[in-house]
Structure formats: C-alpha cells, structure tokens
Amino acid sequence: MSAAVIGLAGFAGLFVLMGLGIPVGLAMLLTGLAGTIAITGWTSAAYTLSGQAFATASHYDLSVLPLFVLMGNLASASGLSRDLYDAAYRWIGHVRGGLAGATVLGCAGFAALSGSSIASAVTMGRVAYPNMRRYGYGGRLAAGTVAAGGTLGILIPPSTGFVLYAILTEQSIGRLFMAGVLPGLLLTGLFLVAVAIVVRLKPEEGPRGPSFSLAEKGQATLRATGIFTIIGLTIGGIYSGLFTPVEASGVGAAFALLMLAIRRKFGLKTLRSVFLDTLQTTGMSFLILIGASVFAPFVALSGLPAMVADAFAGAGLGPIGTLAVILIAYAILGMFIEGLSLMVITLPIVFPLITALGFDPIWFGVIMVIVLEMGLISPPVGVNCFVVATIARDIKLETVFAGILPFWLAMILAMAILVVWPDIALILPNAMYAK
Numbered sequence: 001m002s003a004a005v006i007g008l009a010g011f012a013g014l015f016v017l018m019g020l021g022i023p024v025g026l027a028m029l030l031t032g033l034a035g036t037i038a039i040t041g042w043t044s045a046a047y048t049l050s051g052q053a054f055a056t057a058s059h060y061d062l063s064v065l066p067l068f069v070l071m072g073n074l075a076s077a078s079g080l081s082r083d084l085y086d087a088a089y090r091w092i093g094h095v096r097g098g099l100a101g102a103t104v105l106g107c108a109g110f111a112a113l114s115g116s117s118i119a120s121a122v123t124m125g126r127v128a129y130p131n132m133r134r135y136g137y138g139g140r141l142a143a144g145t146v147a148a149g150g151t152l153g154i155l156i157p158p159s160t161g162f163v164l165y166a167i168l169t170e171q172s173i174g175r176l177f178m179a180g181v182l183p184g185l186l187l188t189g190l191f192l193v194a195v196a197i198v199v200r201l202k203p204e205e206g207p208r209g210p211s212f213s214l215a216e217k218g219q220a221t222l223r224a225t226g227i228f229t230i231i232g233l234t235i236g237g238i239y240s241g242l243f244t245p246v247e248a249s250g251v252g253a254a255f256a257l258l259m260l261a262i263r264r265k266f267g268l269k270t271l272r273s274v275f276l277d278t279l280q281t282t283g284m285s286f287l288i289l290i291g292a293s294v295f296a297p298f299v300a301l302s303g304l305p306a307m308v309a310d311a312f313a314g315a316g317l318g319p320i321g322t323l324a325v326i327l328i329a330y331a332i333l334g335m336f337i338e339g340l341s342l343m344v345i346t347l348p349i350v351f352p353l354i355t356a357l358g359f360d361p362i363w364f365g366v367i368m369v370i371v372l373e374m375g376l377i378s379p380p381v382g383v384n385c386f387v388v389a390t391i392a393r394d395i396k397l398e399t400v401f402a403g404i405l406p407f408w409l410a411m412i413l414a415m416a417i418l419v420v421w422p423d424i425a426l427i428l429p430n431a432m433y434a435k
Contacts, residue, residue: 334375
C-alpha cells in the first residue's frame with residue numbers, strides 16, 4: 001500500500017473516529033500514530049508520540065493560552081462584561097437599532113478579554129438578549145446580533161485561534177495578535193453597518209431606546225474603566241513593546257483577579273468555577289495541539305500536501321483562484337466541522353500550498369480565522385447559534401439562523417476587503433516587528 005493511500009485512509013479513519021464522538025485531539029493522535037506506524041514503523045511512531053507531545057506541552061509561548069483564558073473567565077465573573085455593555089448602551093441605545101449596536105460593541109470588547117467565541121456568545125447573550133427583547137427588538141435581530149457578535153472572540157486578540165495557528169505553523173503569536181486588531185475593528189464596523197441596514201429595511205426589528213444624560217453616560221463609562229484598563233494593559237502593552245504576549249497575559253490575568261477582589265466577588269465558589277472552566281478549556285486546547293503534532297508529521301510522510309499542490313498547479317487557477325477555492329472549501333466544511341478542529345486537521349495540507357503561492361502566512365492566519373468564524377454561525381452545525389438558542393428560549397433555532405444572514409454577508413465582505421488590501425492586516429505587525 002502506497003503512502004498516499006495510507007494518508008487518504010488516515011483522513012477517512014479520522015472522520016470516522018470524530019463521528020463516533022471521540023474528541024478531535026485524541027482522534028488525530030490515534031490516526032497519526034497508526035498512520036506513521038504503517039508508513040515508517042514503530043520506532044519512528046514512538047519517537048513522534050513521545051518527542052512531539054512533550055515538545056508541544058512544554059512550549060513556553062503556549063503559556064498565553066491558559067493565562068488569557070483565565071483572564072477572560074475572571075473578567076466575566078467580576079461583571080466587567082455587563083459594565084461594558086451598559087456603557088455602550090447608554091451612548092448609542094437611543095438610536096434605532098442602537099441596542100443591537102451596543103451588543104456588537106460589547107461583544108468586541110469582551111472578545112479582547114476572552115479569546116473565545118463561545119464564551120463571548122454565552123456571556124453577552126445572557127446580558128444583551130433579554131434586554132433587547134424587553135425593549136421590543138425582534139427575535140431575529142436580537143439573536144443574530146449575539147450569535148454573530150460572539151464570533152469576534154477568535155479574531156480580536158487575544159485569540160485562541162491565533163495561538164493555535166501560530167504554534168501549528170511556527171509563526172509569531174505577537175505578530176498574529178497585532179494582525180487581528182484592524183481586521184477585528186473592520187468586522188465590528190461592518191456588523192454595525194449590517195444592523196443599520198436591517199433596521200432601515202425593517203424598523204420594527206430595532207426600535208429606539210431611551211436617551212440618557214451626559215452624566216449618566218459618564219457614570220456608565222467610569223464603571224467600565226476596569227475592562228478598558230485590562231485591554232490597555234494587554235494589547236497596548238504588547239504593541240508598545242512593554243510586554244511580550246506571555247507577559248501581557250500574566251499581567252492581564254493578575255489585574256482581572258484584582259478586579260474580582262475589589263468588587264467583592266472573590267469567593268471560593270467563584271474561584272472554583274473560574275479555575276475549572278480555565279482548566280477544561282486549556283486541557284481541550286492542549287489535547288488538540290498534541291494530537292496535531294502527531295497527525296501533521298503523518299500527513300507530511302504520506303505526500304498528500306505535495307499531491308494537492310500539484311493538483312492546484314495543474315488546474316491553472318493562479319494564486320487568487322486557488323485561494324478562492326480553499327476559502328470556499330473552508331466555508332462548506334465549516335458548516336459541519338467545528339472551526340478550531342477544522343484548522344488543525346487541514347493546516348498540514350493547506351499551509352504549505354499557501355506559502356508556495358507566495359501569500360503572507362500572517363495575513364492568511366487572519367483570513368482563515370474569519371472564514372472559520374463563518375462556520376460558527378453557519379447551519380447545520382453553527383455552534384454559536386445553538387448556544388444562543390439555549391438562551392433565547394422564546395424563539396426557534398430557525399429564527400436564530402435567519403438572523404445571522406446579514407452578518408454572514410458582512411464576513412464575506414470583510415474577507416474580500418482583506419484580499420484586495422492585505423496591508424490592513426499587516427501594517428501593525430510590520431510596524432511593530434522587524435521581518
């Protein structure tokens with residue numbers, strides 16, 4: 001049996017294992033181990049399992065993952081996300097659709113703390129969705145805004161998706177974090193435009209809220225200084241060169257812990273919940289990375305990346321045509337496979353092709369994260385839509401999926417803009433880090 005056939009059989013086996021409910025990290029580890037044994041024998045497979053697993057688990061830069069997750073969980077437990085939402089609401093809630101706009105801004109702000117789309121959707125959904133419905137917002141716009149706004153969690157740094165991409169492709173975490181800032185703001189702005197268009201076409205979906213005095217706006221903004229401080233310490237510290245990403249994650253987590261104490265929510269039950277959530281997320285992420293570190297060498301040994309590259313070269317599509325096919329494939333696969341799992345499964349094949357075509361790997365990391373975001377709100381497996389559906393019990397799941405359409409189109413527009421003007425993603429990392 002040839003290496004290529006073994007490689008294809010390995011991918012088939014991987015999807016079978018995932019279909020049986022085995023965690024993707026463990027499925028990749030078992031598939032990679034079995035495939036490596038079939039191609040090169042037990043000795044090479046044993047070395048890959050032991051050496052790569054230890055190298056991944058002991059990677060210093062991966063310290064940012066548990067620390068940023070801890071920071072987001074502490075910020076959520078201390079109520080900082082609610083303060084940010086209240087501040088945004090008092091400033092723009094009186095505008096038609098303003099409450100939905102405040103939700104988008106709140107999701108963007110919380111994304112700069114959590115790094116997780118699901119965490120953003122859950123946290124902001126509990127805060128924002130009941131308020132929007134109470135003020136007469138339509139279920140479609142209310143649910144769609146929360147589901148789509150939550151996707152900003154893996155684009156606006158710190159981002160779990162960027163950390164995984166950086167480790168798997170040996171890129172700089174700091175450069176990727178900086179590359180996500182302007183595209184994150186761009187997508188946030190396009191989401192606000194989508195809200196404005198929806199309420200323009202259907203005013204009943206987003207009625208005006210009450211107006212607040214300048215003093216009330218100032219008070220709400222003052223209460224949100226904690227979250228602004230954390231964002232400034234982490235992202236500002238990285239950009240100014242004051243902190244490395246690892247140091248910034250530690251400083252952010254320490255300040256979030258301090259805010260928990262200041263707000264008198266520093267209880268044993270709260271800490272237990274925060275640390276358990278952090279350990280579960282970190283453990284899942286490390287299992288995926290360890291599985292990928294065993295699976296990727298197997299894919300390379302099979303020769304599949306070279307075969308795929310030759311196939312695209314023979315098709316004569318050119319760099320942009322090839323990129324378009326890859327992104328369409330990701331958009332379709334993202335409807336059925338969870339985004340981060342899809343990333344770690346496909347990168348061993350896609351990344352060599354992208355670099356061979358001359359695309360910047362940092363820029364492609366941003367593009368990949370956006371297309372994976374689309375999968376988070378795409379039927380039938382759009383995870384964020386199911387998360388919001390558990391909160392929005394007064395509407396059907398079909399209504400949630402209908403509500404995300406304007407935001408899905410906004411993501412396509414964001415990708416098109418970044419393809420035409422890649423410097424939007426590259427200007428900050430190139431200004432901060434020498435190539």
